[in-house]
Amino acid sequence: MRASRLIPLLAVAVLACAGTLAGARNASRSHHARHPPAAMGTRGEFDYYIMALSWSPTYCQTHPDEEDQCGHKGYGFVLHGLWPQYERGGGPERCSTREEPDRKTVSNALAFMPSRRLINHEWRAHGACTGLEPDQYFALADRAFAAVRVPPELAAPVNPLRTTSDALRRAFRRANANLSDDMFSLHCSRGALAEVRVCLDKTLAPRACGARTASRCPAKAEFSIPAWR
Numbered sequence: 001m002r003a004s005r006l007i008p009l010l011a012v013a014v015l016a017c018a019g020t021l022a023g024a025r026n027a028s029r030s031h032h033a034r035h036p037p038a039a040m041g042t043r044g045e046f047d048y049y050i051m052a053l054s055w056s057p058t059y060c061q062t063h064p065d066e067e068d069q070c071g072h073k074g075y076g077f078v079l080h081g082l083w084p085q086y087e088r089g090g091g092p093e094r095c096s097t098r099e100e101p102d103r104k105t106v107s108n109a110l111a112f113m114p115s116r117r118l119i120n121h122e123w124r125a126h127g128a129c130t131g132l133e134p135d136q137y138f139a140l141a142d143r144a145f146a147a148v149r150v151p152p153e154l155a156a157p158v159n160p161l162r163t164t165s166d167a168l169r170r171a172f173r174r175a176n177a178n179l180s181d182d183m184f185s186l187h188c189s190r191g192a193l194a195e196v197r198v199c200l201d202k203t204l205a206p207r208a209c210g211a212r213t214a215s216r217c218p219a220k221a222e223f224s225i226p227a228w229r
Contacts, residue, residue: 041092044131046084057226089212
């Protein structure tokens with residue numbers, strides 16, 4: 001594929017094409033390793049959420065055997081997870097619970113998290129700490145995913161792109177009038193965009209992020225956005 005230039009990002013809107021954003025990130029160990037710092041905690045005791053939007057083509061470059069996510073289903077940004085967080089940084093994980101998502105909840109969640117393994121992982125690692133029932137947690141995750149608009153340039157780029165942190169931030173701010181730079185972070189892996197993490201209050205309104213939520217993409221140098229697949 002020919003690499004397209006994306007500086008500024010909005011100058012290449014012609015690359016956008018019709019497509020829907022759906023699905024979820026596979027819950028592999030590499031995904032879990034990129035979670036913010038976390039600790040055991042008490043159910044319902046946290047300050048805000050981080051919603052992790054993963055750029056699926058980057059993940060699929062290194063996990064082509066993950067059929068649920070990478071089997072040519074046409075994902076761009078997908079929902080990795082909705083993580084309860086503390087203001088001081090990190091968040092509770094793996095809170096004690098005997099509840100599990102039932103078949104109906106899993107079926108509903110597959111509309112935006114198309115991996116059963118991810119659904120079960122995210123519930124045990126994060127959802128159980130929210131104080132919500134499984135069906136309530138995944139309904140909230142669905143609403144969070146719909147609350148942030150993806151820039152049209154990234155709806156379905158058919159060619160790989162190159163951008164900078166500043167350009168990508170501008171694109172997200174233009175697509176979301178209520179979003180400011182202190183409310184989201186960018187995360188790269190091996191020189192490519194991996195995730196955009198948005199901080200949300202308990203009503204799912206964007207808010208300033210707490211401690212230890214710094215971006216992990218180059219501050220000035222370009223990085224790639226692999227083509228939509």
